[in-house]
Amino acid sequence: MITAQHLTKRYGDHAAVDDVSFTAQPGRVTGFLGPNGAGKSTTMRMVCGLTVPTAGHATVLGRPLRSTPNPGRTVGVLLDASAQHAGRTGRETLALSARLMGLPPRRVEEVLEIVGLTAAESRKRTRGYSLGMRQRLGLAHALLGDPTVLILDEPANGLDPAGIRWMRELVRDFAAQGGTVLLSSHLLREMEAVCDDLVIIGGGRILAQGSAGELLRGPSTRVRSADDGALAAALTRAGHGVERTDEGSLATTASTEQVGRVALAAGVALTELRAATTTGLEQLFFDTTARHGREEIAA
Numbered sequence: 001m002i003t004a005q006h007l008t009k010r011y012g013d014h015a016a017v018d019d020v021s022f023t024a025q026p027g028r029v030t031g032f033l034g035p036n037g038a039g040k041s042t043t044m045r046m047v048c049g050l051t052v053p054t055a056g057h058a059t060v061l062g063r064p065l066r067s068t069p070n071p072g073r074t075v076g077v078l079l080d081a082s083a084q085h086a087g088r089t090g091r092e093t094l095a096l097s098a099r100l101m102g103l104p105p106r107r108v109e110e111v112l113e114i115v116g117l118t119a120a121e122s123r124k125r126t127r128g129y130s131l132g133m134r135q136r137l138g139l140a141h142a143l144l145g146d147p148t149v150l151i152l153d154e155p156a157n158g159l160d161p162a163g164i165r166w167m168r169e170l171v172r173d174f175a176a177q178g179g180t181v182l183l184s185s186h187l188l189r190e191m192e193a194v195c196d197d198l199v200i201i202g203g204g205r206i207l208a209q210g211s212a213g214e215l216l217r218g219p220s221t222r223v224r225s226a227d228d229g230a231l232a233a234a235l236t237r238a239g240h241g242v243e244r245t246d247e248g249s250l251a252t253t254a255s256t257e258q259v260g261r262v263a264l265a266a267g268v269a270l271t272e273l274r275a276a277t278t279t280g281l282e283q284l285f286f287d288t289t290a291r292h293g294r295e296e297i298a299a
């Protein structure tokens, strides 16, 4: 389990991370989602004990990672796949860490196999690696000590579609075996596919958190009618969530067909009925991105 409590990091007047609290549970993949510059990396660095918080604290498996003896045996970390010694081969990089962690040399072969780096690739110096190969090597490094917690910053960066699918399965398997996974991304669709829980961050602050299912469900249908008050009441009676949107229509969790049936039974004439193009989470995301002037979130 990973716990962050009131983590805050200021650089001068600028709060890169502002009062961020969350937990990542065993057996679940927790996604840390936000536009570029939102504070994801800074938070992960604080969780890993690499950046000292201005306030708050974080624990991994019940203690600060800095005070965990031989941390690579319990926690696998991949924060920056490019931060590898350019003059060493992939195999040398892993062998050195294996020795430092007190692991047998055969573990290097095992993790190379897991991440799909071939023998020839593992003998190349990392300066010649593509970003995708660096991600695989970084992940091999994170898995080396057979940890129960994985902390991965933008692990899908630089991977091709097959690589992204592979990464997704690896992370899901890890959690299915009881491991705790915290991973970050600025790609909503990617997180939707892999995460059980989401922590959404923008401008250094948490904007929403909860299970991915709950957050992504959101109102799915937009409707206008001759009597929105009566329709809203009928939809609520039928057990559907309803809210009024900024544009004056109703947003509801009911499908378009369900709305049609409820409206018919209530005797309310519909003037507009359509499936929403974005979920509440997507809208939140686009709003955040616009507010902080960052690049658009790729779907």
Ligand code: ADP
Binding pocket: 011, 015, 016, 017, 034, 035, 036, 037, 038, 039, 040, 041, 042, 043
């Ligand atoms: P993300 O990982 O979500 O893209 P970061 O955590 O890298 O976001 O950055 C959050 C904010 O903190 C950004 O505005 C960034 O410019 C700022 N920041 C990060 N590290 C430093 C630093 N060492 N010094 C000053 N500002 C920093």
